[in-house]
Amino acid sequence: MAADFPDSVDVLVAGAGPAGLAAALDLCAAGARVLVVDARARLGHPLRCGEVTRPAALETFGLEPRPGWVRWSIRAPFEQVVLDRPRLEHDLGQIVAQRGGLLRPGTTVSAVGPFDGGGRTVTLARGPARPQVRARVVIAADGVAAGVARLAGLDTRLPLDQLAACLAYRLVDVSMADTSRFYHLKRPALHPFYFWIIPSGPREANVGLAVSARRGHAAAALLEEEVRLRPELRGGRRRDAIVGLAPSAPPLATPYADGLLVVGTAARLIDALTLEGIWHAAVSGRAAARVCRELGAQAPTAARLAPYRAAIAELYPALEAAAARRAAVEGRRER
Numbered sequence: 001m002a003a004d005f006p007d008s009v010d011v012l013v014a015g016a017g018p019a020g021l022a023a024a025l026d027l028c029a030a031g032a033r034v035l036v037v038d039a040r041a042r043l044g045h046p047l048r049c050g051e052v053t054r055p056a057a058l059e060t061f062g063l064e065p066r067p068g069w070v071r072w073s074i075r076a077p078f079e080q081v082v083l084d085r086p087r088l089e090h091d092l093g094q095i096v097a098q099r100g101g102l103l104r105p106g107t108t109v110s111a112v113g114p115f116d117g118g119g120r121t122v123t124l125a126r127g128p129a130r131p132q133v134r135a136r137v138v139i140a141a142d143g144v145a146a147g148v149a150r151l152a153g154l155d156t157r158l159p160l161d162q163l164a165a166c167l168a169y170r171l172v173d174v175s176m177a178d179t180s181r182f183y184h185l186k187r188p189a190l191h192p193f194y195f196w197i198i199p200s201g202p203r204e205a206n207v208g209l210a211v212s213a214r215r216g217h218a219a220a221a222l223l224e225e226e227v228r229l230r231p232e233l234r235g236g237r238r239r240d241a242i243v244g245l246a247p248s249a250p251p252l253a254t255p256y257a258d259g260l261l262v263v264g265t266a267a268r269l270i271d272a273l274t275l276e277g278i279w280h281a282a283v284s285g286r287a288a289a290r291v292c293r294e295l296g297a298q299a300p301t302a303a304r305l306a307p308y309r310a311a312i313a314e315l316y317p318a319l320e321a322a323a324a325r326r327a328a329v330e331g332r333r334e335r
């Protein structure tokens with residue numbers, strides 16, 4: 001055993017965002033030997049999200065929500081919660097550890113070996129160390145990078161025009177008239193995306209926008225202009241800048257392979273127009289855990305992991321429709 005790493009586990013979860021953590025929580029509760037690695041040194045940091053989601057997302061983790069996990073509640077245009085993702089992910093990581101899971105932040109998956117009938121050997125990078133861990137199943141939960149599934153042989157590359165570039169500020173000392181409303185403001189320069197204002201406290205908001213990644217260079221100027229034009233935001237102080245990419249493409253048709261399940265945004269389970277992905281991540285993480293549990297001692301072949309696709313089938317129609325709408329607006333065909 002390399003220092004700090006086991007030689008083998010039942011499931012190696014690559015990525016400790018909502019998808020990976022949802023999977024790990026469930027698997028650890030069932031007594032599986034689970035290793036969760038994340039490239040980030042601290043779970044939840046840096047934040048790359050607007051943090052707004054449907055209340056059902058919290059229920060999906062199968063835990064009684066703690067008060068600190070929600071920053072704010074939104075009532076219009078429909079009920080949503082604004083999470084404190086750094087805190088939520090930190091706490092979920094601790095619960096995984098309490099349930100017996102091994103959690104290794106600051107650790108990147110750098111290679112995924114071929115399926116040998118019983119699992120895969122994964123090479124990790126942690127500082128100068130390159131430990132190898134054998135896993136019956138690898139759960140690729142690495143978000144927009146989707147590099148883990150690619151290392152395992154799936155083609156997850158996306159062209160720039162099927163990625164959205166997002167930029168947001170967390171503003172404090174804003175003076176919004178209605179802090180219970182999520183504002184989507186349509187702008188021709190952003191079409192089919194929009195400018196968002198997500199209140200996250202009595203005088204606090206996440207304000208941001210998305211553009212096609214081809215026009216990512218334009219995001220900062222567009223956001224500055226929007227903030228300047230809105231009187232309620234003008235005096236706001238910037239506490240954080242939030243940058244990130246998100247897939248704006250249909251979900252992976254086959255989000256599994258021998259010894260591999262792809263969950264959350266790595267499987268493009270994200271709305272291509274609104275970029276809502278937290279809930280889809282949690283739902284798919286739980287579904288992947290269930291399929292691993294039901295596998296028992298059987299060989300984790302693609303055929304035996306295929307029930308995962310059926311378990312998340314209900315997510316597909318809406319996500320495919322959003323991706324098609326986006327493709328139509330952009331006047332191009334999906335790959």
Ligand SMILES: Cc1cc2nc3c(=O)[nH]c(=O)nc-3n(C[C@H](O)[C@H](O)[C@H](O)COP(=O)(O)OP(=O)(O)OC[C@H]3O[C@@H](n4cnc5c(N)ncnc54)[C@H](O)[C@@H]3O)c2cc1C
Nearest residue numbers: 015017018019039050051052109143166244264265277278
């Ligand atoms: C700016 C922005 C705003 C957004 N706002 C919202 C919103 O308000 N509401 C909403 O529902 N969705 C939002 N989204 C989308 C949402 O953030 C994602 O859909 C969600 O985080 C997906 O969760 P996940 O667990 O699949 O992946 P992630 O949360 O992206 O987690 C993936 C993890 O994998 C790790 N990782 C990556 N590569 C490796 C590797 N090789 N080895 C190990 N670890 C690795 C990363 O460090 C990361 O911690 C937003 C996205 C962006 C970019």
